[in-house]
Amino acid sequence: MPRFDYNAPSTLDEVLALLTEHGDEGKVLAGGQSLIPLLSMRLARPTQVVDINGVAGLDSIGVEGDTITFGATVRERQAERSAVVADRLPLLAEALPYIGHAAIRTRGTIGGTVAHSDASAEIPCVVAALDGEVLVRSTRGDRVIAATDFFQGHFTTAMDDDECLIEVRVPAQDPAAGCAFREVARRHGDFALVGVATTLTLGGDGRIAESRIALMGMADVPYRARAAEAALVGAEPTLDTFTAAAETAVADLSPASDVHGSAAYRSQLARVTVRRALTAAGARAHGESA
Numbered sequence: 001m002p003r004f005d006y007n008a009p010s011t012l013d014e015v016l017a018l019l020t021e022h023g024d025e026g027k028v029l030a031g032g033q034s035l036i037p038l039l040s041m042r043l044a045r046p047t048q049v050v051d052i053n054g055v056a057g058l059d060s061i062g063v064e065g066d067t068i069t070f071g072a073t074v075r076e077r078q079a080e081r082s083a084v085v086a087d088r089l090p091l092l093a094e095a096l097p098y099i100g101h102a103a104i105r106t107r108g109t110i111g112g113t114v115a116h117s118d119a120s121a122e123i124p125c126v127v128a129a130l131d132g133e134v135l136v137r138s139t140r141g142d143r144v145i146a147a148t149d150f151f152q153g154h155f156t157t158a159m160d161d162d163e164c165l166i167e168v169r170v171p172a173q174d175p176a177a178g179c180a181f182r183e184v185a186r187r188h189g190d191f192a193l194v195g196v197a198t199t200l201t202l203g204g205d206g207r208i209a210e211s212r213i214a215l216m217g218m219a220d221v222p223y224r225a226r227a228a229e230a231a232l233v234g235a236e237p238t239l240d241t242f243t244a245a246a247e248t249a250v251a252d253l254s255p256a257s258d259v260h261g262s263a264a265y266r267s268q269l270a271r272v273t274v275r276r277a278l279t280a281a282g283a284r285a286h287g288e289s290a
Contacts, residue, residue: 001039008051015052015164016139022048024161030073030112033104070168072111079110088172091179091197095122101189115165117157120191120217128222129197129214135167151221177201178285182277184269192217193261194269196277202285208232218255218270225249237282246274
């Protein structure tokens with residue numbers, strides 16, 4: 001690893017003071033499941049590492065009205081085992097087991113993966129699908145940033161260098177909505193080639209009243225397929241409807257080719273995965289298992 005000074009502050013004020021002092025030379029350490037590999041490969045070279053694990057009050061899952069809140073150091077495994085998450089955020093509950101392996105999720109944090117802004121990561125995709133928000137703080141004050149504005153590119157967010165992610169806020173899901181999370185990876189625990197988070201709400205006439213579709217691994221941010229969402233509203237939840245929506249969802253995307261697959265292969269995977277996720281969400285909206 002490159003040489004750096006390790007800081008272990010015990011208060012949030014100390015954290016913010018360090019980030020203000022060191023600017024882009026400082027990196028926050030939460031779970032370390034992304035930062036440590038980057039340091040080991042020397043893809044990140046901060047002169048200061050600020051470990052926030054000793055700061056009290058950042059490791060709780062809370063409920064504020066219809067919003068579920070996750071402190072910056074809430075572990076992914078903690079969320080995976082949470083009754084609140086299972087009951088009020090079933091889409092997140094379904095996505096969490098896809099993340100790495102149990103050992104990774106035991107250390108990895110909700111705040112860390114959101115701040116890392118990997119477009120192939122599960123939690124940012126779910127947060128984008130559910131219109132979540134991020135609370136960031138600096139010595140200048142607080143900012144609440146919508147997920148659609150927070151994720152700006154590969155490993156790039158709307159946070160300034162002196163800001164620290166404090167909390168991730170996700171609206172609780174409509175109990176009547178069906179949801180599904182699906183992803184395709186070479187092996188369980190590998191980074192996904194493509195992933196889809198979706199929810200469907202049916203109206204009294206049985207037609208789709210609301211839909212949400214977010215894709216991961218297909219763009220440089222978690223991608224909301226808003227044209228496909230709009231096309232689904234008012235349609236009957238049939239296989240033909242979902243197949244057409246899947247085509248619309250990937251129509252404007254140009255995924256990168258790499259050693260794991262060509263752009264055409266990823267696009268076809270995305271079409272199939274969107275269709276499968278919508279079919280599962282539709283079944284659940286009808287009260288059926290999927």
